[in-house]
Amino acid sequence: MASAASRMDAFALIAPVFIPATIGGAGYAAYKINWAETIKSFLRGPGRTRRILVLLFVFFNWKNLPFAWTFRVFYSIIHHALIRKAPSLGPRALFKPMISTTRAPLLEIDYNLHKSNSTFFTDLDVSRSHLVTYLFRPALRKLTYNQQSRLVLDPKTGEPMKGPLAILLGAVQCSFKREVAPFRAYELWSRLLCWDRKWLYIVTHFVPKGTAKPTEWLDPSYRGVRVRSGQDASGGWERKIIATAISKYVFKVGRFTVHPALMLDDAGMLPERPGGWMSGEDQVGDESADVGDVNLAVEGEWDWRRIEAQRRKGMELADKFQGLEDAHGLFDGGNQGALRRTWPG
Template identity: 45%
Template sequence: MASATRLPLKSIAFTTALVVAAGSSRINLRALLTSTFTGPGSYSRIAALLVVVANLKNVPFAWHYRVFNAILRHCVFCKRIIPPELAPSTLFLPVITSSRSPLSECDYNFHKSNSTYFSDLDVTRSHLVCCLLQPGIARLHHNAQEKLVLDAQGNPVLGRWGIMLGGVQCSFKREIGIYEPFEMWTRMLCWDRKWLYVVTHFVKKGTVRPRSYILTDGSWFGSKPYDVKGDGKAAPEEEDVDEKNIFASAVSKYVVKLGRLTVHPEVLLAASGMLPERPGGWATMNGNSGDSTPEIVEAGADADADAAPASSGDEWDWKRIVAQNERGLKFAEHLAALDGLHHEFSGSKAPALGRYRDFIF
């Protein structure tokens, strides 16, 4: 995600489409199908083709397609359109990404292997981050003109930007069977001075439905408007989710960089129109406030002197945003604490149990 977002996405999409179109025009499809499904060795070719189709999710470059599909969809072809006054109510809402677990993802128990959860997380996180933060990403990409991040002299900071994955923790609850469909419900959990925390729930497909959809799946060639029926309210309390339908839950953390500077998450959120007005404003990177932080930034939320109890009603004002963020931080602080594990590496201070080769390398 970090490297991809810096690339010229429109140029890549146009060039790829041009190459595919040019290549397709030179292929005699009828002759290709005839030679594949008839003649000597046709049974072997058909069997190989069926294996590839049955495991299409894990063929070479399938992961790249899935991630770039999310990035291009939200950043180029189908940018979200949400009225500014309603955007804060969508900040903590999930995006839902559906998938299956083919044979190539399963272990010897014919369950989805724990390692494959992380490649799926790459895809669903890309959908969420690009959907929520696309306006801020565009402004950060043109920081020289937008002046979101300034140095101590008040000049816009120049440099390559990126959204970097800093860590993932996944808690497994129930197994996902072979070819069993599932959904990934991914939403913003919270943020602190350095990290954006994202939570993902792997859920049995069809067992849980949101009250409505704010954004439709849309089209690669145009956006669809905000669904006015989706007001961002939580589902009624009596519609509790049966935990038996939750396969796993994961928390990921992202850091936003511009050159070697760490960009405060609130700067990107505000630039994306996701934060309501707040007395005194949100965090800035204006170079004079001291918020323009260097490479190393302490994790943890700032002491919020003006934080107040969440407001009543359905309005997503700054008080409710702060309260929801602090609620998420109670979970995120445990992931942040795992950074201390690096100090537990013994290295050459102690002997090793053994050394073994994995596969042929």
């Protein structure tokens, strides 16, 4: 979502004109086409075998075609921000997962005849875009027009910060456990893990399609979809998980870093907290507050103590993830020599 969301300000301006014009143009072109003759020529005309094979290849590998990644990412943003605007679900939705389904087409298969590890990251781009746009839509819109909304102010002058909205990907770490066979369907369950003064952390689990089913859906438009019956919806999945990834995002207005808690609060995801969510030495609230008695294994009211307990639990893992930053210091610039240059790269 890094590159796509950084252009949301421009997209918000052109979308009201671009989308209707595109749909209208496509509809008029479709109206003018003689579909019966076109289909007949396609299926029966000279070279039909090659055309049908090419069509089947495109159909089963569309997600790897040129500009398909761009379409998938921008569609997630357009869908949740403009077409079917995400509802405001409140603090209870803060740590709930967004589920997306896809497959491993032929062009993602490596020489081991399963999904290449490198292709997991394009799926993550799309899954994170769905989650962040869905949760933060009101705040993202305000940041897009920060001069008018005054959501983020310059701490020195008190005036609105200037510059375009950007949501930048800082790092991704993915741990692989099981392979994905060709054309097999799988799901990505992405949810908020935690946040600190700078970073928003997201955890994503890859699982085979149909492996897990939620006990409820929070989105009102999805209430009619079947849910999982039973008391425990979290046991035994470690034997089926394909991979798990952690990503971190930073919100920017121009070059100014926006506190993730400010975004969460403006999106209606945080309840009131004594002293606020951006107080304290590390600007993540009063860390001396005791929340050890909160039982996260039992569903309860999502007040500030429960949310803070969940955030701290996530930070235990995020702190280890942040330790990878020290690896940058291992680069010596060739002071100890090198092997050689290779081609192709």
